[in-house]
Amino acid sequence: MSYTLGIDIGTYETKGVLVDHDGRVVAQAARGHKMLVPQAGWAEHQPEEDWWGDFVFVCRAILEESGVAAAQIKAVACSAIGPCMLPVDSSGTPLMNGVLYGVDGRAVAEVRELTNRIGAETIIARCGNALTSQSVGPKILWLKRHRPEIYANTAHILTSTSFLVQRLTGEVVIDHYTAANFSPLYDVATQSWVDDLADDILPLDKLPRLLWSDEIAGHITAAASEETGLAVGTPVTAGTIDAAAEAFSVGVDQPGDMMMMYGSTIFIILCAANPVSDPRIWYAPWLFAGEHASMAGLATSGTLTHWFRDHMARDLDAAEAFPALAEEAASSPPGANGLLLLPYFSGERTPIHDVNAKGALFGLNLTHTRGDMYRALIEGIAYGTRHVTDTFAELGQKPTRLLAVGGGTKNRLWLQATSDITGIDQVVCDKTIGASYGDAFMAALAIGAVSRGDIAQWNPVSEFIEARPDAAYEENFALFRRLYEQTRDIAAALT
Incomplete structure (x- = not known):
């Protein structure tokens, strides 16, 4: 038997599921966490505890419950709330709490300034989206202005899923679906990072490498194996935002x-x-x-x-x-x-x-x-x-x-x-x-174990x-x- 593992980090809970090649659920696990509101209009998670800590806990709980050998898990996919903004140093260590998606409105002034400077019509034409509290670009600019010491030590800006994949594989990647929320740093026509709309936000080499969600980002490292119990070399997909994985889980x-x-x-x-x-x-x-x-x-x-x-x-x-x-x-x-x-x-x-x-x-x-x-x-x-x-x-x-x-x-x-x-x-x-089941299906898709239409039989x-x-x-x-x-x-x- 072969299996795929999907784990999703939600706003208040992390869920994981182990699925066999026919889509049958073999084991599940979950762990709750809190959304921090340090002041009105802000929303944060603690990435080491709420994201990685939960991932490790859920992963090990599933392995223990199922009794499945790690070598039988042929691929892993994860998803998480997004788009988030997390600065990390050169070793991948978080420099602050993760700033959450559109429920965090701290960058109101930066949204307004960038919109006025670039022009609302230009932003829509190039980025496909107006700048809002959902946009990551203004939050990075907020970081530069309000936490300059953290900004100066930032090697990469990750989102929640990127952080998990980096911990699992050592690779710094992001899927295109998530990246499109990094306006005004992502061009929807060329599907690439750009800085011609606002070159004062962040050097583009500090953003993750772009992949599609069904692509393999990397493989479980020895360090990740020791923490999670997963086998070294297990493929890991690029992942995506939880809502997209949830949509995929139902076809x-x-x-x-x-x-x-x-x-x-x-x-x-x-x-x-x-x-x-x-x-x-x-x-x-x-x-x-x-x-x-x-x-x-x-x-x-x-x-x-x-x-x-x-x-x-x-x-x-x-x-x-x-x-x-x-x-x-x-x-x-x-x-x-x-x-x-x-x-x-x-x-x-x-x-x-x-x-x-x-x-x-x-x-x-x-x-x-x-x-x-x-x-x-x-x-x-x-x-x-x-x-x-x-x-x-x-x-x-x-x-x-x-x-x-x-x-x-x-x-x-x-x-x-x-x-x-x-x-x-x-x-x-x-x-x-939900999303963890969609992750498990995406993992199977990424290694060629299923075709996209098979979700109708799985679910x-x-x-x-x-x-x-x-x-x-x-x-x-x-x-x-x-x-x-x-x-x-x-x-x-x-x-």
Whole structure:
């Protein structure tokens, strides 16, 4: 028997899976960690502990649980949250905490300055994306200005996946899908690093070597073998961002396929026949040469349900809280008895790109219950999601198939409300393990053990969620849009 290993570092948890050549799960392991918020608007991880430490723990746990010999693992692939910004020295040692993706808004001034200096239209034309809190380039410039001593000692800027691959193989690489988020340092037409748009951010030789996700980056070193238990010489792929691996895990592979990832954030990926550049969404080359993807993401989704549980449902046992809250919310009708929630508790990413946006629960009166509020929370996330899917439709990118993935698919209220509010049916595949399963499939693909179409056999569709439109949702979605517009200036003034 031969096996492949996939490990994914998420915002709050690391998951790993060992899979045989037919896609059967042999062993799984997970380990939790925290997102650090050292000050409002910042978001960080500790790379040695949260990324590498978790990888080693999960890897060894899987080897122990499965009893599989390391030599039988024929390839490894990893993914992680992204895009992140991590400066390392010449030995690959992190010089600070990893700065997370779009939930970290520390580089607002640099985003504004670079946009004004280069020009928004030029950035879109060359980079495929507007500069936002998701962009790594402005965060590197922030590092140069605010942590000059760290910048001076930086040998490479890595992202989370790059850091893992470097620890495993000694190779400093990054996949094109992730690299496209390093605007304005990546040109989507030439698919290469560039510095002609802003030559004061970073010398290009400090950026990783570019690869496609199905390419082998290197092989397990003796040092990595000693820590992880993996066999020396085992191939390791270039990896990618967790959302892309999650999409791949359920067969998002053809133009028109869309993934809706229900996680700590909502993340959407649409495989597209051609590149589409619009400041409201993101573009990147897909995981393979010559293919394209359009993306979008909310800043706060599953994280918001945890916030509500921790602060509004302390009387409930943590393990049973979500089913209990869903039951309470089920007694509230569509529209949550006149409550509206803006889910912008960490600002917002697509399509409004407003780091100053604030969360709000509007319309409260003395008759409202916790069930009404929890339903309003779920509906608020779904309204934010509809704002994104409507934007895709305006750009001529309606999905032909929508595949729901992630831990949030267990929240039936959330899943059904999203279909009802967006008007889009969803399918759920048999295995909802997520990105780590997509990593295991990518590892098998990289060594020629499977073809891309085999994912349909590895992970067949098991459930269909049919949209059930409701007039209350249509009315409240219009009010949701107005509520943000009419409170935007107040929210900005509160910062």
